[in-house]
Amino acid sequence: MEKEYAKLGKVIDGGFCIGCGGCAFVSPDSFKMKLNDSGNWVPTQHGPGALGIEMLCPMSGESENETEIASRLFPGLPEDSLIGRYGFCGAGWVKENDFRTKGGSGGMVSWLLTKLIESGEVDGVIHVVGASDVLEPDEDVMFGYGVSESVSEIRRGAKSRYYPIEMSKVLEFLSRTKKRYAFVGIPCFVKALRLLQKAGKIEEGRVVYAIGLVCGHLKSKYFADLLAWQKGVEPKLLRTMDFRKKRNSGLASQYDFEMTYVNGDRREQKSYPMAGVIGKDWGLGLMKNFACEFCDDVMAECSDVVIGDAWLPKYVDDPRGANVVVVRNSAILKIFEDGSRSGALHLDAIEVADVIRSQSSGLSHRREGLGYRLSIWGQNKWVPRKRVEPSSNLSNKRKSIYKCRLDIAAYSSSVFFEAMRVKSFDYFMMTMKPMMDTYSRLYFWDRVKRKAKKVHGSLLAKLSR
Numbered sequence: 520m521e522k523e524y525a526k527l528g529k530v531i532d533g534g535f536c537i538g539c540g541g542c543a544f545v546s547p548d549s550f551k552m553k554l555n556d557s558g559n560w561v562p563t564q565h566g567p568g569a570l571g572i573e574m575l576c577p578m579s580g581e582s583e584n585e586t587e588i589a590s591r592l593f594p595g596l597p598e599d600s601l602i603g604r605y606g607f608c609g610a611g612w613v614k615e616n617d618f619r620t621k622g623g624s625g626g627m628v629s630w631l632l633t634k635l636i637e638s639g640e641v642d643g644v645i646h647v648v649g650a651s652d653v654l655e656p657d658e659d660v661m662f663g664y665g666v667s668e669s670v671s672e673i674r675r676g677a678k679s680r681y682y683p684i685e686m687s688k689v690l691e692f693l694s695r696t697k698k699r700y701a702f703v704g705i706p707c708f709v710k711a712l713r714l715l716q717k718a719g720k721i722e723e724g725r726v727v728y729a730i731g732l733v734c735g736h737l738k739s740k741y742f743a744d745l746l747a748w749q750k751g752v753e754p755k756l757l758r759t760m761d762f763r764k765k766r767n768s769g770l771a772s773q774y775d776f777e778m779t780y781v782n783g784d785r786r787e788q789k790s791y792p793m794a795g796v797i798g799k800d801w802g803l804g805l806m807k808n809f810a811c812e813f814c815d816d817v818m819a820e821c822s823d824v825v826i827g828d829a830w831l832p833k834y835v836d837d838p839r840g841a842n843v844v845v846v847r848n849s850a851i852l853k854i855f856e857d858g859s860r861s862g863a864l865h866l867d868a869i870e871v872a873d874v875i876r877s878q879s880s881g882l883s884h885r886r887e888g889l890g891y892r893l894s895i896w897g898q899n900k901w902v903p904r905k906r907v908e909p910s911s912n913l914s915n916k917r918k919s920i921y922k923c924r925l926d927i928a929a930y931s932s933s934v935f936f937e938a939m940r941v942k943s944f945d946y947f948m949m950t951m952k953p954m955m956d957t958y959s960r961l962y963f964w965d966r967v968k969r970k971a972k973k974v975h976g977s978l979l980a981k982l983s984r
């Protein structure tokens with residue numbers, strides 16, 4: 520018993536816990552989910568937990584890894600070292616209805632969920648929804664897991680929530696129901712679900728499809744607060760956030776954020792372009808959950824289908840957004856094929872190399888970057904076992920980039936907590952600026968080269984007219 524206690528303790532105390540809530544579901548007397556001072560869900564530990572609980576934790580390094588789980592679930596599919604097992608690879612968007620305009624990117628996740636419920640394949644969907652729809656919330660949150668059993672509820676849950684969530688309550692709900700659900704989650708949550716299914720903690724037939732979201736990293740609660748506070752809205756006045764409000768022109772990556780906040784006795788809404796704000800740079804990783812620095816799954820390798828943004832030249836020009844998709848389940852493939860045939864979807868077949876290209880930064884951070892992080896962090900501290908080997912065989916520039924990102928992930932949320940305590944956004948900026956400036960300097964020549972290439976291209980176009 521003592522041994523097991525120590526193992527999960529290392530995951531939690533070392534900052535490697537993503538806060539999925541699987542342990543709190545399995546051992547509710549030993550683990551209670553709480554939002555910590557850094558704005559992330561973590562279990563507070565009151566006892567040893569069930570025997571072998573570390574085998575159910577997606578971050579412990581003791582459980583089956585993503586490659587092993589996927590080979591068990593999708594044995595007939597070819598495997599790629601970066602995207603995992605794959606069947607059909609595609610890119611496109613939803614043409615029918617307004618799924619695309621209302622979605623985070625191409626609208627395919629909500630579209631697929633509605634097809635599953637309309638066809639009776641599932642009775643409902645477990646996904647991340649706004650505060651009023653969260654299942655049994657016991658903390659003041661903007662988003663959390665909820666259960667949707669109608670098309671309108673599913674559609675209300677659309678959009679990407681860069682916000683901490685945990686699933687102990689919905690897992691508990693699943694253990695009480697006899698209905699069939701589709702589950703939507705980021706890679707580590709899907710992995711946790713698979714481990715719980717295998718251990719029989721989730722009865723067979725309850726979750727019939729696991730839909731993964733491609734994931735760069737998860738943010739703490741303070742990411743929303745950071746966006747709002749720099750625009751003059753104090754965190755305590757913020758009510759909700761649309762992290763990806765689409766614009767009518769420009770590139771898919773040039774979206775706005777829209778905050779809803781209280782002003783006196785009125786609720787107000789304001790939108791701002793992400794381009795101009797602190798937090799816009801996904802690579803910099805402000806408010807990143809530290810555990811994400813030790814994850815090696817971008818493509819939700821244990822999911823039946825993974826859906827993300829098609830960050831590819833052919834698709835980024837359209838501000839309405841487009842999806843990249845890797846299908847691993849034949850029933851889901853049929854839904855996509857039918858959708859494409861009927862004209863509900865625009866869906867192009869693409870190569871594995873295109874999928875990789877569309878997520879190149881995330882993948883290099885989780886392979887080359889992770890190897891380096893393991894080599895420095897693991898020098899004199901415990902680190903979970905990963906599929907990537909520790910390695911410091913990379914350029915000094917890349918080392919500095921990864922080191923900088925690690926520091927920013929480690930400190931930004933706790934510095935923000937202090938800034939809120941002393942009621943000073945300047946405190947946050949003054950403390951974080953040296954780290955952000957160092958990071959920015961590392962990309963100076965890349966920016967110069969990109970600009971020169973752009974000027975060169977437009978000059979050439981002008982001269983050859």
Ligand SMILES: Cc1cc2nc3c(=O)[nH]c(=O)nc-3n(C[C@H](O)[C@H](O)[C@H](O)COP(=O)(O)OP(=O)(O)OC[C@H]3O[C@@H](n4cnc5c(N)ncnc54)[C@H](O)[C@@H]3O)c2cc1C
Pocket residue numbers: 621622623624625626627628629630646647648676677678679680681682684703704705732733734735736737738826827828829830842878881
């Ligand atoms: C934390 C996070 C990081 C991401 N990182 C990347 C990335 O690096 N690269 C990339 O290409 N794509 C990334 N995505 C995925 C991308 O933002 C879109 O969610 C995806 O392209 C699907 O868009 P859509 O229009 O088809 O989905 P929509 O139709 O808008 O539906 C989205 C569905 O996802 C659910 N959902 C939203 N937030 C969460 C959450 N936090 N956890 C579980 N379910 C959720 C919603 O409930 C809804 O059902 C990320 C998403 C999240 C939540």
